[in-house]
Amino acid sequence: MRTWIPNTRNFAYLNWKQVDALPRESTLLVLPTAAIEQHGPHLPLATDTLINNLLLGQALEKLPKELPVYALPPVHYGKSNEHIGFPGTLSVSASTFMAVLRDLGSSISSAGFKKLVLYNTHGGNTSLIDVMARDLRAEFGLRTFALHGSGGIAFEGLNPQERAYGFHAGEVETAFLLASVPDLVDRSAYTVNYIADIEKPELLRPENASAVFAWLTRDIAASGVLGDPRPATPENGARWIEEAATYLAAALEVMSRYPNQPTK
Numbered sequence: 001m002r003t004w005i006p007n008t009r010n011f012a013y014l015n016w017k018q019v020d021a022l023p024r025e026s027t028l029l030v031l032p033t034a035a036i037e038q039h040g041p042h043l044p045l046a047t048d049t050l051i052n053n054l055l056l057g058q059a060l061e062k063l064p065k066e067l068p069v070y071a072l073p074p075v076h077y078g079k080s081n082e083h084i085g086f087p088g089t090l091s092v093s094a095s096t097f098m099a100v101l102r103d104l105g106s107s108i109s110s111a112g113f114k115k116l117v118l119y120n121t122h123g124g125n126t127s128l129i130d131v132m133a134r135d136l137r138a139e140f141g142l143r144t145f146a147l148h149g150s151g152g153i154a155f156e157g158l159n160p161q162e163r164a165y166g167f168h169a170g171e172v173e174t175a176f177l178l179a180s181v182p183d184l185v186d187r188s189a190y191t192v193n194y195i196a197d198i199e200k201p202e203l204l205r206p207e208n209a210s211a212v213f214a215w216l217t218r219d220i221a222a223s224g225v226l227g228d229p230r231p232a233t234p235e236n237g238a239r240w241i242e243e244a245a246t247y248l249a250a251a252l253e254v255m256s257r258y259p260n261q262p263t264k
């Protein structure tokens, strides 16, 4: 898999003597979590993993050199059972996903490190990340942080319908890939699908409401797309990547400087 992580911040490029020389108290390790799953007929299975690596890599480039922050190799497979039934989706169960994070937390803790960030870019993992961040804190004493997606940047230029219901393989993800790996985007295969209309607010909604229904993609989107990729441009993608990387870098810096001991 292609990587944008700077060599100097790639944990797996170190040897064990170099790892042993890292400052245990202050080193911040970042564990990326994503997915290998269908992203419609126009984007690759690795979309979430590529976006994770791209945004994290650009963020790490922005960090002050003296901060000891390292990216671990990503957990490529996520909980993607919302996309089962589409060839290529490779999903692990919630218990497997959480067990992998627990075992990695155990290894990190036993090597003496104290600070870990779970950086996730797949929606199906989100609730598990929140559970595991707390569990790793409680079980191993790791100062654990969770960081999600693009960090809530404004995505200026997105229309309100896409902002509300562009969940998957829509304008944002397509723009990110057009700006970074355009050869992996099939522009001739765009499809459009919205599972709700912001002009017709329903009490029962797919997400972001008190009353929601659990959805499987195959129930609601034959092509696998939840949104509209057609307006995506590499220019917007590049701008959003820069904004997201700036946000992520700021968050990583705060996490890196956050005290390990509880403040009195």
Ligand SMILES: [Zn+2]
Pocket (backbone or CB within 6 Å): 039, 047, 048, 168, 169, 173
């Ligand atoms: Zn995605």
